[in-house]
Amino acid sequence: MSEELLMMLLADARLPVAGHTQSGQLEAAVRSGLTAEQVPVFMRSRLASVVRVEAGTAVVGLHRLRAGLPVEPVLDAWAARTPAAPMRDTSRTLGRALLRLVRRLFPDSPHVKAVAVLERPCRPLVLAAAAATGGLAPASLARLVAYDDLQTVASAALKLLPLDPLDATSWVHDLLPEAERLAAAVAPLTEPHQIPASSAPQLDLWAQAHAQTTRRLFSA
């Protein structure tokens, strides 16, 4: 299978994996006063923190799946680096939706089975199983995680703020070099303890506050 085509498939916003329910805490940020002009710096904050954790988790998961090593320690490392319970829940909900898809696409994959037996795997581990099955390189997997996050926030921004869609896409484009740096930084990681633990205190608090509100457009 072409690595490029699999990347396109997994990065496609039209996948039935509930991506449209997510704003990456942007909704909570807007509620607390974030303006349209601040969205790019918000996206950059995510790349510097939670996205590093997710991308690192995916890459280390990929390595361990390929090496036939247990992935529970990766799930533990991710959970210890994700202090906000709503963020963990969101990642697991998205992981479940993605798992339904990759099970259908790769019914015989031992990598998908290894992740499916975990109790509530997080999304980066499910992505890692798809990557291990389809032969994606670690850097490609990390790019996928980073790119998906940028597009998630950009498309949520269009629903939350009066914006020109061309602006939102150009923000994503302008942050691609940052996504590439992130991918290069995490691609060599192989051990759970190496997974970045970059914290984003305000994102954690926003995630927590958003989970407790009833009036909301996005689930997180």
Place this chain on the structure above:
Amino acid sequence: MTTSTPELAGGALTRVRVGAVAGGRVRVETDVTGPATAPALRPMLLAGDARSARISLVPDGAMLLAGDDVRVEVEVGEGMHLTLVEPAGTVAYDMDGGQASWSVRITLAAGATLVWAGEPFVVSAGADVTRDTQVTLAPGARLALRETLVLGRHGERPGRAHTTWSAYGHDGRPLLVESLDLDASSMAPGLLGPHRVLASVTALGQQIAPDACPDGRLDLEHGGTLWRHLAGEAHEVPAEPWECATTG
């Protein structure tokens, strides 16, 4: 010289061990090693009884300055209870291109309790500080730790702080791992926002009532709770989380 990082000349290691009972009182061992001129935290025993001790960590000499390497090791023995207090906050001053480090190792034996009411740690403009905290908890051990990081003195630009924090259970399972690279650029939406004060209360090894102190409360995966508050001034940080962590 006990420092393991040769570029930091001012290394001092403070050890506090609270162990088995000796003659009806808890055995408290404290020592400070390092060059006589190095700034250190001097442990002063305030109170002690059969199972508990209360110790103040008193800064000896001006700190924190370029080249300082302050290290603290705290061990609490099985079933023992240690309370640590600090007489005042710590200010990391302008280091003029230099660096300083502050590291803490906490080892809690089965059923041990450590309550450490940390005072604000202020990172002045021009300061460049590494802060590392490592905690290991045996079964039944409890930790309540308060930390308040302030970027810049009043009306001042932030200095730089690189903080790493980790807690592991006895089986090696990570409970909480995080790192923060803080400077003026961290005052961005999602990281610190416009706030220069990051306050944390960490409660591990204890169940906090589900509805207690909901504000800023983050419940961890494998038990334990972290409360976070972002504020403009240290005095604006609410006291409730610390009360919850120490009485809950």
